[in-house]
């Protein structure tokens with residue numbers, strides 16, 4: 001364990017002791033002090049969808065690095081980038097026609113914001129700049145992407161740096177099970193801001209870090225599509241987590257009754273073997289720039305470099321050869337059922353939800369089975385800590401001050417996890433929840449006494 005006093009690294013949480021990982025194989029991680037961790041969250045950030053240590057990808061990266069690892073997109077294109085763009089569109093997103101590769105999800109969303117804006121400016125609609133998005137979301141740490149989430153805890157110290165985008169409440173069972181309330185709020189915001197100032201609606205099709213495994217009701221998506229037709233804004237799906245098969249289809253939005261104008265992807269595209277993300281757009285977006293400024297002046301040093309793109313190609317090969325997206329599609333529903341069954345007796349668990357290998361567990365106060373747990377218990381941290389004691393890696397999220405969500409846990413195993421490994425993850429998680437429940441009940445009883 002490495003603590004902040006014993007490192008030159010600037011850690012994320014200064015009070016946390018970090019285990020140091022030496023290597024990984026499949027869904028298992030091994031620490032430098034010899035313990036083994038079962039990885040139920042693809043490296044912790046829903047990235048390593050093919051598991052750790054896949055030789056085919058390592059070899060593809062080595063071969064590419066030997067030929068050419070890096071050139072700058074401003075001067076050159078390169079074969080892996082060209083092939084990856086073509087393969088992604090043909091295989092995963094036939095309704096899109098262009099791809100810009102970047103290094104991470106935040107960059108992909110920043111690229112989307114710039115593209116959205118440029119689309120409207122090039123078409124002579126300069127008034128359109130504001131974006132509407134659900135409040136309870138995560139779109140990245142860079143200022144443009146950070147402004148898209150409505151979570152005060154993330155934005156608070158940086159308010160001055162963030163433009164005033166607009167947010168609607170999430171259509172969860174708690175607030176709005178039909179989705180109609182969120183649509184009404186969307187209408188209200190459109191009206192108040194002036195529909196001709198709205199550039200886009202940006203949204204995760206299935207929540208991950210902020211609302212694990214949650215997707216709005218069908219009616220909500222249909223309503224957003226109707227409003228796009230009426231008011232002329234764009235729809236951009238942030239599929240940084242959900243893309244590349246995580247929910248059982250190439251993109252999760254394939255399962256929704258609305259088509260995007262722009263999609264961003266990341267995490268699973270490089271699968272943890274390279275920093276790779278992408279912004280994809282439909283032809284009418286490209287056409288607006290082609291007929292307008294003919295310039296998309298936005299880029300980062302590593303965009304579309306040969307090494308990460310070669311890794312992306314190898315990832316696509318492994319996904320296709322192994323029939324891994326089909327596996328996620330077929331195995332996802334029974335995995336969710338197994339998790340539900342294992343947690344059925346828990347008074348702490350209100351809901352198990354999700355699609356494919358992106359599952360969320362929502363916790364509530366066991367005294368009424370409905371309210372959020374008291375903030376000071378920090379159930380999310382307790383779940384992660386207890387899971388770790390059981391040799392299990394999951395990622396939990398704490399309740400938000402605006403009251404849109406309580407403590408939740410995300411499970412996002414690698415697609416290559418065997419049935420036995422998935423069973424072990426479920427069993428260890430159920431033991432974890434049972435211990436957390438005991439601890440929480442004790443704390444609640446102590447507080448009441």
Ligand SMILES: Cc1ncc(COP(=O)(O)O)c(C=O)c1O
Pocket residue numbers: 045103104105106107109138139140141204208209238239240241266267
């Ligand atoms: C939905 C979503 N979008 C964007 C991001 C940002 O990606 P990155 O951390 O690679 O910048 C994340 C990160 O977790 C995410 O969950």
